[in-house]
Amino acid sequence: MDLLNPYYLQIVMFFIINAIMGISIYFTLASGQLSLGAAGFMSVGAYVGAILSLKADLPIVLGIIIGGLVASLVAVIIGLPTTRLRGLYLAIATLGFGEVVRVIFLNLDITNGALGLSGIPSIPQELTNLAYELDIDGLMGIDAVAWGNLMAIIMLLAILVLIIAFCVRINN
Structure with a gap:
């Protein structure tokens, strides 16, 4: 079994991304609130980043940063009226926000609808591509595709560790 199979490495990346998403839910739970809108905000950031990269030909990293900023702006806009809600009402409002985001992106032409x-x-x-440019294809018996995936996993792990350290710092 080849552990450096691109499929397995992609599964590891998705696992780390979802762990980051799960920690975002922890932040609101730690404050005593139940917010179910984190997926909606993640969707806004992901779609904005993807559309900017595809349609505006921005580099993917810049698209991700702008997507995160747009998601943060949407979170502030949604958060202002919902700050007075508590308990079940907050959960219902944020769940509704996530569904509204899903339906909007499902019906926009720029997102190609359901496709x-x-x-x-x-x-x-x-x-x-960087691994090919650095000529590390085959280094230590690992091809360039696996190197690219491994570097992405290392970046995601670093982000995850920083977020976990931030959570621990907040708790202490």
């Missing part, structure tokens, strides 16, 4: 976006550039692909 979704195709050809979105990815950081692992960019890192694979």
Whole structure:
């Protein structure tokens, strides 16, 4: 069994991304609130980043940063009226927000509707191209695609560790 199979490495990347998403839910739970809108905000950031990368030809990293900023702005806009809600009412409002985001993106022409976006550039692909440029293809018996995926996993792990350290710091 080849552990450096691109499929397995992609599963590890998705696992880390979902762990980061799960920690975002922890922040609101730690404050005593139940917010179910984190997936909606993640969707806003992901779609904005993907559309900017595809349609405006921005580099993927810049698209991700702008997507995160737009998601933060949407969170402030949604958060202002919902700050007075508590308990079940907050959960229902934020769940409703997530559903509204899903339906909006499902029906927009720019997102290709239910077919979704195709050809979105990815950081692992960019890192694979970098691995080819650095001529590390075959280094230690690992091909450039695996190097690109491994570098992406290392970046995601670093982000995850920083977020966990931030959570521990807040608790202490």
